[in-house]
Amino acid sequence: xxxxxxxxxxxxxxxxxxxxxxxxxxxxxxYRAALINPDSIPHHxxxxxxxxxxxxxxxxxxxxxxxxxxxxxxxxxxxNDLFNTKLYHEVGFLMLCKSHLNSEHQHxxxxxxxxxxQNGYRAQRLNREDLxxxxxxxxxxxxxxxxxxxxxxxxxxxxxxxxLKRYARSLGxxxxxxxxxxEMVINSGKVQGIKTKEGTTFYCDHxxxxxxxxxxxxxxxLSPYMKSTGHPVFWVKPENPMHFNASRFPVFTVDISxxxxxxxxxxxxxGIIKFAKHAAGTVIHPDKDDRxxxxxxxxxxxxxxxxxFPELKDAxxxxxxxxxxxxxxxxxxxxxxxxxxxxxxxSTGGSGHAFKMxxxxxxxxxxxxxxxxxxxxxxxxxxxxxxxxxQAEEARCVTDRxx
Numbered sequence: 001x002x003x004x005x006x007x008x009x010x011x012x013x014x015x016x017x018x019x020x021x022x023x024x025x026x027x028x029x030x031y032r033a034a035l036i037n038p039d040s041i042p043h044h045x046x047x048x049x050x051x052x053x054x055x056x057x058x059x060x061x062x063x064x065x066x067x068x069x070x071x072x073x074x075x076x077x078x079x080n081d082l083f084n085t086k087l088y089h090e091v092g093f094l095m096l097c098k099s100h101l102n103s104e105h106q107h108x109x110x111x112x113x114x115x116x117x118q119n120g121y122r123a124q125r126l127n128r129e130d131l132x133x134x135x136x137x138x139x140x141x142x143x144x145x146x147x148x149x150x151x152x153x154x155x156x157x158x159x160x161x162x163x164l165k166r167y168a169r170s171l172g173x174x175x176x177x178x179x180x181x182x183e184m185v186i187n188s189g190k191v192q193g194i195k196t197k198e199g200t201t202f203y204c205d206h207x208x209x210x211x212x213x214x215x216x217x218x219x220x221x222l223s224p225y226m227k228s229t230g231h232p233v234f235w236v237k238p239e240n241p242m243h244f245n246a247s248r249f250p251v252f253t254v255d256i257s258x259x260x261x262x263x264x265x266x267x268x269x270x271g272i273i274k275f276a277k278h279a280a281g282t283v284i285h286p287d288k289d290d291r292x293x294x295x296x297x298x299x300x301x302x303x304x305x306x307x308x309f310p311e312l313k314d315a316x317x318x319x320x321x322x323x324x325x326x327x328x329x330x331x332x333x334x335x336x337x338x339x340x341x342x343x344x345x346x347s348t349g350g351s352g353h354a355f356k357m358x359x360x361x362x363x364x365x366x367x368x369x370x371x372x373x374x375x376x377x378x379x380x381x382x383x384x385x386x387x388x389x390x391q392a393e394e395a396r397c398v399t400d401r402x403x
Contacts, residue, residue: 003200008034008174010369011194011204013181013218015041017157017355018335018347019210020164021362022369027171029366034202035173036194038180042161049158050233050323052264052274053355054251056093056152057121058112060394065353066115068360068376075359076155083167087160091265092250093152096138096308097145098258101125106145108257108394113147123149135250137243142307143255154251154264157355176202181211181218184344191343208369210347213286213326219338219346225329225385226349229281229403230289230322232297235272236305236315243311244273253395254308260397261304272318275301278352279397286324293320325352327403329389331396333357335364335380337371345369349380353393 008031012023015037026033042049055076059065076088099105101113116123124130126148131140134148169175179200184207185193193203209218213228238244246265254261260279267274277300284291298317306313326348328334334349347365354361360376367374379392390401 005034005174005176005200005202007193007203007205008032009204010034010206010208011036011202012208012210013194014210014212014214015043015161015165015175015177016210016212017161017358018212018350018361018365019208020161020168021358022208022210022347022365023173023362024164024168024171025362025366026369027168027173029370033173034176034204035168036176036179036181036196036202038178040177041165041175042158049161051156051158051267051270052154053157054093054152054262054264055088055155055356056149056251057116058093058095058108058149058152058395059115060108061111062392062394063115064376064379065393066119068357070119072357072359073151079359083163085159085163086156087163088153088155089246090151090153091246092148092150094135094250094252095147095256096143096252096254097147098142098255099144101145101147106257109145109147109253111394116149121149121151123147135248137249137309137311139308139310148250152251155355155358160358176200186341189340189342191341204343206343206345206369208345208347208365210365212348212350213324215326215346215348217286222334222346225383226334227283227327227403228286229325229327230284230291231277231279231281231325231352232293232301233274233276233321233323234293234298234301234317235270235274235319236312237272237318238266238312238315240311241266241268241273254304256395256397258397259304261308273312275304276323277397278395280399280403281325281327282322284322284324291322291324293322323352325350327351329385329387329403331391331393333361333364333380334382335368335377336382337368339382346382351393352396
């Protein structure tokens with residue numbers, strides 16, 4: 001039997017980082033807002049469900065993303081104060097380079113470092129001797145160059161989503177977990193509401209689909225422009241964490257221009273060091289395919305650990321998962337109104353680099369849904385992409401910049 005819920009100004013579908021920040025911003029603008037999600041929030045398989053996500057301004061030659069991240073770093077600090085909870089840990093960001101910074105092989109690191117210096121940040125250039133002294137857990141002989149930025153760090157991602165959910169409810173948002181979108185109610189080319197598999201109809205003036213990797217299945221016309229890709233994540237348990245505590249081991253990349261590897265300091269709460277690979281990934285179906293990490297990925301991890309962090313080369317592997325990216329072909333977010341259906345918007349396409357932008361995502365989505373322009377919104381509009389579209393985010397280790 002169908003159950004009808006009161007009508008809302010805005011209904012957001014999806015409780016990941018796009019959806020939860022959007023509904024909060026809409027509630028702050030005094031709209032009657034609701035959010036539905038097919039499981040608990042954070043969802044156990046969502047990209048935002050994890051222990052850590054990097055917060056950094058390093059974006060290669062892309063000055064627009066640099067400026068966005070610059071704003072977000074300060075807003076993460078503001079969130080720490082607002083929620084009286086340390087969501088963001090400013091432990092620094094270290095880029096390790098196998099080649100000299102000015103070589104053709106370190107394009108991302110070189111431009112990232114230059115942007116920081118040109119904008120007055122305290123980024124440091126480190127040689128092998130500096131690395132050995134400051135970061136003893138790193139095999140300094142493996143790297144010819146390095147750059148360290150103290151104005152960066154990581155966010156506790158799962159905790160952040162939990163805190164934002166509580167905040168949304170405190171603002172009057174109806175957060176409805178265990179409600180799975182079944183179909184949209186559309187009359188005369190305009191969305192009227194959402195029916196769920198659980199038998200509830202949510203009526204609304206405007207629906208925002210922020211369903212992550214499920215978005216192109218909900219809105220099939222988006223399927224040529226985005227796909228779901230799985231990226232390996234590893235939790236390693238160090239025998240002696242002394243050299244890997246945050247004071248001696250910040251968030252880091254391991255020659256990421258050429259390898260895709262990055263990671264985080266030792267997390268005492270979990271007893272692990274997290275490593276992950278930000279590369280092309282493997283195309284997978286968000287519901288039908290499993291999230292297991294293959295032996296080839298594990299061998300790849302061991303090889304990297306042996307040359308970069310030899311103390312960890314035999315450390316026990318306590319957990320693995322495939323982190324699911326909602327990848328747009330060009331690597332930009334997709335935040336816009338549907339071109340043909342009134343009262344329908346999309347906010348998705350994280351492409352593996354959205355979480356750090358959480359303090360801006362809600363603002364971008366709410367402005368778009370209200371029909372406003374935002375200083376950063378142009379590149380995230382509805383657009384035509386082809387298989388020749390190039391990945392914009394230079395930290396991605398992608399052949400020919402194509403997915």
